Each structure stands twice: as structure tokens, then as C-alpha cells.
Amino acid sequence: MTLWRPPSAIRVKVLGLVWRDKRLLAAEVETDTGLVKGVRPLGGSIEYGESREQALHREFREELGTAITIHGPWHVFENIYTHEGALGHEIVFAADVALADQALYQQDEIVFAEDNGLTWKARWVNLNELKASGLALYPEGLADYLVALSRTN
Secondary structure (H helix, E strand, C coil), rough: CCCCCCCEEECEEEEEEEEEEEEEEEEEEECCCCCEEEEEEEECCCCCCCCCHHHHHHHHHHHHHEEEEEEEEEEEEEEEEECCCEEEEEEEEEEEEEEHHHHHHHEEEEEEEECCCCCCEEEEEEEEHHHHHHCCCCCCCHHHHHHHHHHHH
């Protein structure tokens, strides 16, 4: 088992908000013991010289093997957090996206691998059910933003 810790630097990340009806595609976030403590939309770090759009397209090609279409406005969050006692700090750009591979919308769970060899499981989560289950949506602030956004739509 490989243990993940946040780096000691501010990272800039992109996340794709993929929806199936009112369910968000999100990867499980685990503790060192394998307990699922929350979920996070798919995405990753922006590489040097890469735009947020380029990074989001690259991340979905690498993780799910699919192209995406980015639509809607970008949302920005600062996320200062602790994971397994280690401090992490990231600036997160999130946008609604649609998957080109329509078959992915039919899968209840999607297993994918990161370039570091770690495998993750993503599933479609209802935000109301997620909160009731005691699991968190990461990054912090994203859940409140999505709830407020749904009230205006």
C-alpha cells in the first residue's frame, strides 16, 4: 500500500464536475487504513506552462481515457486542509464538464489509475445522501457552493 501525503508547497489543481442527473462523479478519498472518509471530483494538478483547460482535458484523458467538453463558469476555491496529520494547501479551479465517452455514464463505479500507480474508485454521488452518510465532499467549500448554485437554478 502506498501512503499519500500532501506536498509542502501550494499546488494548483483542476477538477471536473461531471453530472449524471443530480449525481456527481467523485473519487473516494481514503484514510491510511482504507476507510473512505469522503469523495472528490476527478482532476489533478496543473503542470508548469499548462492552462487550466489543458490540464483538465489531460487529466480526463489520463484517468478515464476520454475527451471532455468544458461548459459553464469556472469556480475557484482555496483549500487548506489536513490529511493524516499532514498540512496541504491548494488553489482549485473547478468547472462543469461532459464526458465524450457516453458509456461511462452507464457505469455505477469506475476504477482508474493515476500515473504514480495508485488506483482509485469513482462513483456517482448524490450530495444530499453524501452529507447524510457522514462523508465529506472535497475540497472544503465545494459542497456549500454547489448547494447555493442549485438554489439559483
